[in-house]
Amino acid sequence: MTDTSADFLGTVDSATAALRVLFDPTPLQRNAYLSARYGADVWLKREDLSPVRSYKIRGAFNAMRKALAAEPDRRRFVCASAGNHAQGMAYACHHFGTEGVIFMPVTTPKQKIDKTRQFGGGQVEIRLVGDYFDDTLKAAQDFCAQAGAIFLPPFDNSDIVEGQASCAREILAQLPEGVTPDIVVLPVGGGGLSAGCVQVLRAAAPGAAIRFVEPCGAPSLKRALEAGAPVTLPKVNNFVDGAAVARIGDLNYRVLAGTPPEHVLLAPEDRLCATMLDMLNTEGFVLEPAGALAVDALRDLPEIAGRTVVVVVSGGNFDFERLPDVKERALRWEGRKKYYILRLPQRPGALRDFLGTLGPDDDITRFEYLKKSARNFGSVLLGIETSGRAAFEALEARMDASGFIYQDITEDTVITSLIV
Missing domain, CATH: 3.40.50.1100 (Rossmann fold)
Structure with missing residues (x-):
């Protein structure tokens, strides 16, 4: 060694x-x-x-401990975080009785804000600034410089790293x-x-x-x-x-x-x-x-x-x-759920014909008319959950044999983000 x-x-x-x-x-x-x-x-x-x-509590506590030992009169700490680092610093502030100012994006879920405030035990102030984290970080750093506070970065700091290393020890x-x-x-x-x-x-x-x-x-x-x-x-x-x-x-x-x-x-x-x-x-x-x-x-x-x-x-x-x-994501990865856009004829019995293509394990979880694509056809957003990939292969073969026109949009993130 x-x-x-x-x-x-x-x-x-x-x-x-x-x-x-x-x-x-x-x-x-x-x-x-x-x-x-x-x-x-x-x-x-x-x-x-x-x-x-x-x-995250490991690094935040260690960095705060060492900062207070070096400069005991500087007792105001700042961080920018929407998650675990914020909670770790809040907990450390409560323990040491120091003041903490935590900057979070405006879009941070209320549950995370409330939990951070709870861990701080009255020692922390939470400021919601910016829609994106880069804006939040800049606001935190600007405030820190003006207030003469100590900034606690989430990971790129030797005292933070030293604290996280206690996990391996x-x-x-x-x-x-x-x-x-x-x-x-x-x-x-x-x-x-x-x-x-x-x-x-x-x-x-x-x-x-x-x-x-x-x-x-x-x-x-x-x-x-x-x-x-x-x-x-x-x-x-x-x-x-x-x-x-x-x-x-x-x-x-x-x-x-x-x-x-x-x-x-x-x-x-x-x-x-x-x-x-x-x-x-x-x-x-x-x-x-x-x-x-x-x-x-x-x-x-x-x-x-x-x-x-x-x-x-x-x-x-x-x-x-x-x-x-x-x-939803887990089912898609396992091959048990897919989304299709189905071109359904606008005639009596068309829906019944489509339902006849479904297998015993095929379950419709979404059926929504999007618009009338043409006089005689309509577009349907179709969500189906089934037993696995083989069942989808069989379903698509039956739809092909019945003459249905469809598009599998499961992996098309642009389309699914807009309509699913």
Whole structure:
């Protein structure tokens, strides 16, 4: 172990010990369901069971602790966040009795605002500014400079990284005696958690293979590794809001540089929804999309059979108003739901003829006339749920044989976003 590694582990040990005034180590649980499914020894690090239901409390607390030690008279902190970082900072403000000003986009759901305010316990002020996060961030930074406050960034900061690294320190202490991980799977957003945990694992468990996972719609680490430097993604899919970051943190990239790009796995957003529902229905775990990333990535790790695999479950702040969308996406990924635009003849008996093409497992979940396309035909938005892909192949064959004209729009995001 190099002196630098030893120094980092020492600071992480101090951060980990300091955290104990807030909460005991989050559980590391062997999961029998996933172990049997993948033929491996799968352990889940349950960061969704922290006081704020995510790992973000670690970095926020550590950064605030060190800032107060360095400048005890500066007791005003600022951040910009619509989610877990805001809640972590609010909790830390309540603990230290400091003032916090948290900037959130105007579009932030009321549930997240109320929860952040609750964690702050009267120590935080929430300001809603901007429709987009970039506007919110600029407002927070401008205010911070004018007020002489201390800005707490969500991930690209050495004290934040040091705090997040306590997660890995706990993992190694919690595994049964004599057991070391063969593979550790880490979710990636801005890179604070992964940069911290990687440094601990390299120093204290060098034999562990590390795999990273990002959402397909926000592969900021993978693209940076491919380019050899951080890049700003031109577009980000915000569905996995806890990991939808357009640019990996510069500090964090320096730690992760040299990682083979193929060690960064990409999770399709719709498949992630199936994983969320699976864990909810089988294990009773309420996971947010980012919190399910590492669990979902097990599907793409064929080499895990017979090995000890640690999966970091990063958060469980899920808004149940999103559940219908999650279910819809999961059904589409599983091949159990499709949307069509059907050209239906405007004549008596045409609807009856179409219904005759349906199989015993085919269920119409949406039937809506869009407009009259021509004098003798009308366009119908048709949603069908069935048992699987084979059932849809049979249905389409029957519709073809009956002369119906239709278009499958399930994967056309432009059309479905407008009319579904």
